[in-house]
Amino acid sequence: NAGVTQTPKFRVLKTGQSMTLLCAQDMNHEYMYWYRQDPGMGLRLIHYSVGEGTTAKGEVPDGYNVSRLKKQNFLLGLESAAPSQTSVYFCASSPPEATVYGYTFGSGTRLTVV
Amino acid sequence: DQQVKQNSPSLSVQEGRISILNCDYTNSMFDYFLWYKKYPAEGPTFLISISSIKDKNEDGRFTVFLNKSAKHLSLHIVPSQPGDSAVYFCAATVHRGAQKLVFGQGTRLTINP
Numbered sequence: 268n269a270g271v272t273q274t275p276k277f278r279v280l281k282t283g284q285s286m287t288l289l290c291a292q293d294m295n296h297e298y299m300y301w302y303r304q305d306p307g308m309g310l311r312l313i314h315y316s317v318g319e320g321t322t323a324k325g326e327v328p329d330g331y332n333v334s335r336l337k338k339q340n341f342l343l344g345l346e347s348a349a350p351s352q353t354s355v356y357f358c359a360s361s362p363p364e365a366t367v368y369g370y371t372f373g374s375g376t377r378l379t380v381v
Numbered sequence: 382d383q384q385v386k387q388n389s390p391s392l393s394v395q396e397g398r399i400s401i402l403n404c405d406y407t408n409s410m411f412d413y414f415l416w417y418k419k420y421p422a423e424g425p426t427f428l429i430s431i432s433s434i435k436d437k438n439e440d441g442r443f444t445v446f447l448n449k450s451a452k453h454l455s456l457h458i459v460p461s462q463p464g465d466s467a468v469y470f471c472a473a474t475v476h477r478g479a480q481k482l483v484f485g486q487g488t489r490l491t492i493n494p
Contacts, residue, residue: 271424298479307390309470309484310425317479325481357424365480366413369427 269293273358273373280348280380288343288376290358298361299341300325300370301333303354310357316341348380384408385473387485395493400458402488404471407452411473415482416445416456419468428469429456432476458490466492 271292280286290299297318302310312325314333322333330352332344341360345352355377359370386405394400404414412433417425431438431445431454438445444457458465471485 300481302484307486309385309387309486310482311484312481315479315481323479326483359424361480363480365482366415366430366432366474366476369415369417369430370425370482372424372426374422374424 271373290341292360296360300359385485391489397460400461402456415472417470
């Protein structure tokens, strides 16, 4: 029972490079989310999806794009990485009853932009 | 504008005693509140939640209390165990639609033997 799997786990990028973070869930959850965690700021929502083919902006969407072509996958893209995007990125998924059972999070991707 | 605040960055408690973690919120539209626990190099894991129609919810050693008039909730852990040492996040949401969670900054709990 894998739950939510994030790849890669670590990455170092140079300013201006692009990359895609992959999130895969095997729980048939409708909703998926991307958060970033920075020291002293908790987790902040970047983008989210309420179903296959749908995406929406969260609290801090600038500099990121997302796609959900398949229900089980949610991709986060950085087109031109900046040092301010150095962070730990968490993907999560949930059923519509998330408020009772909570989200399921992946183990995170630590991204450093130099 | 921080809608969910955890004003204590850290808390140290002796093993066997009670741990109390606090959380305040400003948005009166929030109607569900959750607590997550996070170990280093892992994702947050769900602990317990409470609806705004309740003032208390209990699950084993964990109890969450909600004071709507004060916009304040707390997580009680009794008795505290060494494995409880982790970062605890409070989160809030509106129980409709995408149910996006708004997180506090986290409190690092250390249980001392």
